[in-house]
Amino acid sequence: MKSRKEKLACQLDRFGFFEVMARFPRPGLIIFGYHRIRPDQAGQTNEFDDDVFGPTQSQFRMHVDWLRKHARIISEDELLNILATRRPPKKRCVMLTFDDGYRDNFKLAYPVLKEYQVPAMFFIPTLSISNRTLGWWDIIAYCIKNSRKDAIHYDGQTLLLKSDKQAAKIFFLEKMKATACGHTADLLARLADTCEVDFPSRAIQDAQLMTWDHIREMALGGMGIGSHGHTHRVMATLPRDVQEEEMRLSREILATKLDIPIRSIAYPVGDYTHFTHESKDIARTCGYQLGFSFNTGYTSWEGSDHFNMRRLGGPEDLGMIKGIVTLPKVFTRDSKKNKRGEHGT
Numbered sequence: 001m002k003s004r005k006e007k008l009a010c011q012l013d014r015f016g017f018f019e020v021m022a023r024f025p026r027p028g029l030i031i032f033g034y035h036r037i038r039p040d041q042a043g044q045t046n047e048f049d050d051d052v053f054g055p056t057q058s059q060f061r062m063h064v065d066w067l068r069k070h071a072r073i074i075s076e077d078e079l080l081n082i083l084a085t086r087r088p089p090k091k092r093c094v095m096l097t098f099d100d101g102y103r104d105n106f107k108l109a110y111p112v113l114k115e116y117q118v119p120a121m122f123f124i125p126t127l128s129i130s131n132r133t134l135g136w137w138d139i140i141a142y143c144i145k146n147s148r149k150d151a152i153h154y155d156g157q158t159l160l161l162k163s164d165k166q167a168a169k170i171f172f173l174e175k176m177k178a179t180a181c182g183h184t185a186d187l188l189a190r191l192a193d194t195c196e197v198d199f200p201s202r203a204i205q206d207a208q209l210m211t212w213d214h215i216r217e218m219a220l221g222g223m224g225i226g227s228h229g230h231t232h233r234v235m236a237t238l239p240r241d242v243q244e245e246e247m248r249l250s251r252e253i254l255a256t257k258l259d260i261p262i263r264s265i266a267y268p269v270g271d272y273t274h275f276t277h278e279s280k281d282i283a284r285t286c287g288y289q290l291g292f293s294f295n296t297g298y299t300s301w302e303g304s305d306h307f308n309m310r311r312l313g314g315p316e317d318l319g320m321i322k323g324i325v326t327l328p329k330v331f332t333r334d335s336k337k338n339k340r341g342e343h344g345t
């Protein structure tokens with residue numbers, strides 16, 4: 001179901017309002033954060049987390065086509081250059097970013113980016129790619145979707161799987177994001193046990209993820225590659241030395257595997273409760289030049305924080321893309337979850 005803002009964007013789009021607004025130069029930077037792109041064929045079932053899926057490939061093509069005409073789509077290099085020279089372009093700048101290393105990024109998004117010759121950034125959780133294991137949000141969704149139980153009990157809470165699997169999924173996602181490192185594997189094992197579901201096979205998980213060859217090909221094709229941590233654990237739940245290890249190790253692995261300098265990190269999950277001032281400081285000392293957050297809004301160039309480059313979830317509807325780019329104060333979604341239960345990962 002569309003939100004109030006999405007309905008408004010749709011109505012204004014019908015009258016060509018955003019094309020008129022886009023004629024007025026507006027400085028500033030909008031960074032869209034996508035996770036997964038859906039294939040155009042309808043009816044494909046998904047055993048994993050539905051809420052990390054964004055636009056279809058055709059919708060994404062329309063996003064890129066419109067943005068290329070009405071904004072300036074910039075690369076990591078251009079962003080670093082603008083920040084260093086402090087001479088922002090008059091035209092609205094946009095960056096396209098993808099988190100989590102899903103295979104559809106390579107199969108569905110990259111061909112569109114190549115077709116239009118526009119850059120994007122891909123933030124990679126290195127252990128996931130090396131070990132061929134999906135993130136905890138997908139494992140949580142998989143266990144809940146595949147459970148045949150009507151209800152499960154966890155920490156004194158009863159979750160009704162028969163009537164509301166989405167609520168059960170959100171309960172465990174929030175628990176996972178707040179769970180201290182060292183206990184997150186226990187939480188997943190307990191969930192699988194409670195749901196009476198085996199973890200997805202290695203082959204099933206492998207098919208969802210890019211390989212190092214895919215990522216290397218995109219890097220050679222001019223796409224930016226950054227870190228998304230090593231194990232994708234939430235920085236704010238980790239002590240300083242573990243945060244350091246996450247950021248240093250993932251940067252080293254990416255630089256070695258791809259033979260390119262790694263200058264950016266996107267904090268896993270990424271809103272203000274998931275990274276701290278200490279995380280930003282560690283990112284700097286680990287050699288990063290930029291840190292990207294998520295669900296944190298957009299940036300006007302003045303006073304922008306290099307270690308909190310704000311991002312917004314990439315919407316499905318082209319109308320919302322147009323609304324956010326031309327009138328960000330009106331169309332920027334509220335932080336954290338929207339009504340569809342969308343969440344950062």
Ligand SMILES: [Zn+2]
Pocket residue numbers: 099100228232268269344345
């Ligand atoms: Zn993520």
